Amino acid sequence: MNPTAESAEQWPLNHAAFAQPALTPLTAAQKLLLPLGVVLFDWLFWRENGGVNILVFTIFIIGSQLLMLPRHAPARRSGYLWLMVGGSLFAGMMMAVYGSGVAALACTVSLLLMLGYINQPHLKLVLYALLTAANSVAQAWLRVLRNVRAPRNTGAGARRSWFYGRLLLVPLVILGAFHLLFAVANPRYEELSSRALAALGNWLAMLLPDISFAHFLFFLLGFVVTAGAIVTVPVYVFADHESRFGEFIRRQRDRLASFGVRRPDFRWKNTRTLDLRKEFLAAAAVFGLVNVLLLAVNAIDINWLWFGFVPAKGFDLAQFVHEGTYVLIFSILLAMGIVLWFFRRNLNFYQPGLPWLRWGATVWVLQNAILAVSVGLRNYYYILNSGIAYKRIGVCFFLLLTFFGLVTVLLKIWQRRSAYSLIRLNALAVYAVLLMLAAGNWEVWMARYNLQPRFRNIDIGFLLAMPGRVLPELVAHRAQLAQVPSLTIEDEYGQAKSIAAFDAQARIDAAVAAWKIQYSINSDWQGLTYADWETYQEL
Template identity: 75%
Template sequence: MESSLQPGAQWPAAVPPVAFATTTAHPPLTRAQKLLLPLGVVLFDWLFWQEKGGVNLLVFSLFVVVAQLVLLPRVAAVRRSGYFWLAVGGSVFGGAMMAVYGSGAAALACGTSLLMLLGYVNQPHLKLVPYAALTAANSAAQAWLRVLRGLRAPRHGGAGMRRGWFYGRLLVVPVVILGAFHLLFAVANPVYDRLSGRALALLGEWLARLIPDISLVHLLFLALGFVVVAGVVVAVPVFAFADHESRFGEFIRRQRDGVASFGVRRPDFRWKAARALDLRKEFYAAAAVFGLVNVLLLAVNAIDINWLWFGFEPAPGFDLAQFVHEGTYVLIFSILLAMGIVLWFFRRNLNFYQPGLRWLRGGATVWVLQNAVLAVSVGLRNYYYILHSGVAYKRIGVCFFLLLVFFGLGTVLLKIWQRRSAYSLVRLNALAVYAVLLLLATGNWEVWIAEYNLQPRFRSIDVGFLLNMPDRVLPTLQARRALLNHATLLTMDSEDGTGEVITAEDAQRRLDFALNNARAEYAGYTHWQGLTYADWQARQALR
């Protein structure tokens, strides 16, 4: 990323979190923090213990937002930050979409928004979305240790109580590290996972005799809740990412390295001439690249426009899956490579090379526009695949990725004509990715996929793909189950349309099995924490 720092200028230091505007290294918890910390742990356990994601994530998101507003002082820089209020809105919106659909995209949007919220509270002057999330994660990783260090033994206890308190605190960190390595080994080694599971089950049975209502797993879950809530309530100052971001500016400034001033020494005119010659060579290289690749890309776009844009119809036996998968990945890579080349040539003083700047900007603009045409061709490939083979997750992902590509190409044009820095492009595109994530959270994608794929015009129906979706899809399958008897091919692979072929009777039997399981699960679930509006609708339809 290019820096816009003028020679001799200094950037302001990162602003510490408003909750810790104090000179002490480890400030004590405030009354609000002492109240919110145990309340949050109890709420976390009540909402998420043995529950699915749904209304509980909305309630917890509201708790996090209210906690931050309570902990902020009345006059704070964070209240004037548009990014902070964007994260507040995203957190509530993501939680609301979890209460409506309970999808993975909604959960990701909600979690990302909460991390952004905590990051902007920690460092109000942050702008980069990734840096805000990393700041929040770094702060949360230290917050629970800060809370434990702040605990004190009872004042009126004896020497034995104080000694036990000291060693108890000392063992917390090794136990946490041991637990982290245990999880890693359990994932990597199935034999260790099986043996350790038996050992933990025996330990849990022993603890169950001592404490009938609390299991070992529940205790570990409470510990997780403490770590999460401590990261929400206690903001540990993290300056690394804010300090790094402060080095960059929105626009590129001309660099004049090596030029003497104040009469100290005479400028080296030979050095300046060499620098001008190097800049001219760089201009020639950039002009050659833009000129040659524009000609090549013009030929590719002409072929695509003539072949794909008007009246495309795959011939019998045409491998549409290979045509889309391989062609789409290669074209997307070429677009990203083109954007990287533009960023490279327009990174420094070539933006100020007046003899050829107009021609250079023109060639780069034509290249960017041609890449936009190439992106349209990628979208058409994906559209034809959906038209002939149905919808899948990756095909929806390609559509939203192309939206980001068009936005990214637009920001590249801003860089070319407004001398924007790479930092500016990263900031804008990170916000675009976040906006797309929120947009993905609004969709009931599984139901829409099922409704589209269950059309009589499709010669094959991927039953396995549809039955592996969440239970809220089952009412759609039940309403259109007659199509399963007339499909010429039923497969179990959602990506390339090949796989295990099953009969219509087998498909109906699998659907009945899934419907019975869903009805039993809905009837046995009486809590509200993991419910969603889509699940409520499916429950009513399956009655």
């Protein structure tokens, strides 16, 4: 056979194998919703704070996706999808009420998860749904640009310009992303680049008085966001990877335990049993020894912290809480990791020692729960003596997740659940905690608690740095500041500095006046929140 002829015959097939898949054209609904979404994004968010606008745009994204979703699509039967739809609406409403950063984060995460479950409705793992959505959003705007074609009745020069214009847009977007990274990392670069962009904006304003360069960039951002929310690019890699996992551990008859070495002078079955016995002895030794050690630690904490704990004079409560809390939290996470390691394979089916191993691990998990209670008490005593801060609230919710995680570890021990099952359940718990954080008016509650007259020191600078909805609490306690022994703010070096009561009161008055001016300037409904409106009425 002629090799030249054979190569010529095979070339079309090989060429087709390396060709890109056919481009899926945009639907009529997508062609309508894309420009509508870009204009809506620009109208809602240009020079506006986060508030009602986020709720409106969230409703637009949810309505668009449900409108484009076929009636009998598998995603409509996904409980995870409807959970994320409800979470998105709830977080959007919390943005309209409080406008907090955690509510904005919860709304963004919820929308991404919703897009992930629409993309791959069989997904269960929250992290994989988030990565699927992020991958799809990153490709969507490119998919839209590839669908854009120059008008047919134009000349070759116009079509060539259209082609190179689309080609150069991708490097410009990448250049903009790196510019933002360098601006965050290098203050000097940020200053010089800001001057250059301002000069370019002024030059464009002279040419086009009604269009600013910053507004043009913001319009491009709206296009990228809207394309990611409207156009779904199928991403299968994470769904394929998740399909390998199961909820429960299955006995693996073709593998050795992790401590096993196959020897030629033993029968295969006897070798496997011997390997499991070795791993059982190692696990029993670990659980036995650490249970004794943890029992001593818990006995000390119960005797010292649980009943009648009073800090001695000069006792550094901050160091006691910070260092002790971090170490104990790491200890709890390490304990959970060790349990996951020993109960990952065939040791779950080793009948001679399984009951002893399960009860030993259960006692260890319960002792770690007692250790978590001791961590919570440390945090409670710190709040009782020094007030509430963001990290102390974070420790409370982290401990809540820790207790939930310990319960799932018990499920793994007694129900032979897989590590995938634990990650899935705990990821849902993290998402639930995120929605709980979004529902709280934490700054107002912190200010109300920290301004109690029983505290000998009040960090007034910390309270003044909070959002404007805290100001009514500061005004209500303004006269009481004269009775506080110590009022502090942070200086330019981050060190606490004492100030007089009249200075603190003057700072509160100045903050109120500045907030009123800012509110009157930004009075459009897009960035309005119920908390800001209520604050303005009270002030």
